[in-house]
Amino acid sequence: MDNRNEAREFLMSRRAKLAPDQAGVAVSGHRRVKGLRRSEVAALADVSIEYYSKIERGNLAGVSDSVLDSVARALQLDHAEREHLFDLARIANGAAQPVRKRKAKAWAARESLTRSLDAITNGPAFVRNGRMDILAANALARAFYGQVFDGPGRGNLARFNFLDQRSREFYPGWEAAADVSVAILRTEAGRDPHDKELHDLVGELSTRSDAFRSRWGAHNVRRHGSGTKNFHHPDVGDLTLTYEGMELTAEPGLSFLIYTAEPGSPSEDRLKLLASLAATARQQAAAALPAIEASQEPS
Structure with missing residues (x-):
């Protein structure tokens, strides 16, 4: 840029x-x-x-x-x-000049980071980058953000926000969620203007979404630290969750986010229900796997 x-x-x-x-x-x-x-x-x-x-x-x-x-x-x-x-x-002042180097390998979560995510069972926990790609997630986050992964979002929260109509139900305050999404991308653009994947994402969203394009032109920026958000999950309904965001010291540019519900609240009950539904779906998938593999073996 x-x-x-x-x-x-x-x-x-x-x-x-x-x-x-x-x-x-x-x-x-x-x-x-x-x-x-x-x-x-x-x-x-x-x-x-x-x-x-x-x-x-x-x-x-x-x-x-x-x-x-x-x-x-x-x-x-x-x-x-x-x-x-x-x-x-x-x-x-020249502090971010591009450096010629080999093409970086695709990012993969360290085993210790994956264990840390999986140790959190009471709320969705995930790692994302400044482009808003969800890079790693615990089981509850994968269930919570199921629509982000199975549609136009392709695992990217900004793409989900602007290219998937389901986001307008998932975020009851969609306008505010859209504002925050673009402000985070603007902040990342200022931090790393040579990020080609970010360029490509902004170009895609600008071309395909008037709502994104108008917000991008506003030049608002934001740090995503902590707060409260409302959601409407397709399986369990309305959720009011607080979040904490932490920068990963060992992974510059990546954030670790955790959503939790107030103890004893309806949202906590609905998160527990979502966790139960997700566990049941995993068990059913695991039980069906041997039969699928057997059907694919040559006779």
């Missing part, structure tokens, strides 16, 4: 979102500019209008951390937005 264009559009979008009264800027008369003017951001950041204009044109190479901090404060960037700005500056 074009780092300079990304920085320019990101900063312009943040400036447009910040109303003068939010920034403590006195205004009078008619304003043609949505949000703050460049001169007002420059004054708030204590830099010249010429220098801020250069920054907003996407020229982040050589901009000091102290100036980036000042711009972040002036634009009232949240933690994720500030990190995104610093990621863009890091890349502009």
Whole structure:
């Protein structure tokens, strides 16, 4: 992705979102500019209008951390937005140049990581990357996200969100879920602009989904740490789950997420039912396997 264009559009979008009264800027008369003017951001950041204009044109190479901090404060960037700005500056300064290397092997979960996932039995637990591919999951997560794997999503949460109509039932608050999905991808694009698979995913979704394309243009970013989400699972119904997301120290760029239900709640009962249904389905599949293998043997 074009780092300079990304920085320019990101900063312009943040400036447009910040109303003068939010920034403590006195205004009078008619304003043609949505949000703050460049001169007002420059004054708030204590830099010249010429220098801020250069920054907003996407020229982040050589901009000091102290100036980036000042711009972040002036634009009232949240933690994720500030990190995104610093990621863009890091890349502009040559910290993410592509390196010629052999084609990487397909990622596979370490046995210890798989055991850790399987040890969690009371809630869906899974590992995903910044492109929102589910890379590894415990049994309950595979049952919970069954639709993500068996349709257009092909194991990718963003693709499921925008290309599978079932997602609009799975996420009762679909609009908010869609916003978060795109914001996570935007954050990843700032962190690793040379990720070809991410380029391909964004291109696919932009071509096939108007809802994705409009959100991608908003330049919102997000870190996925913790919170509460509502779901409607096709087998067990409504679920309200809290989640915790942790970065894997041994696997940079990957996140370990766990969903849990409040003890004694209807959601906990429904998660237990889902776990029981999934266990029964696995047992039935295991029982049927010998008969299938026998039927395939040559006579």
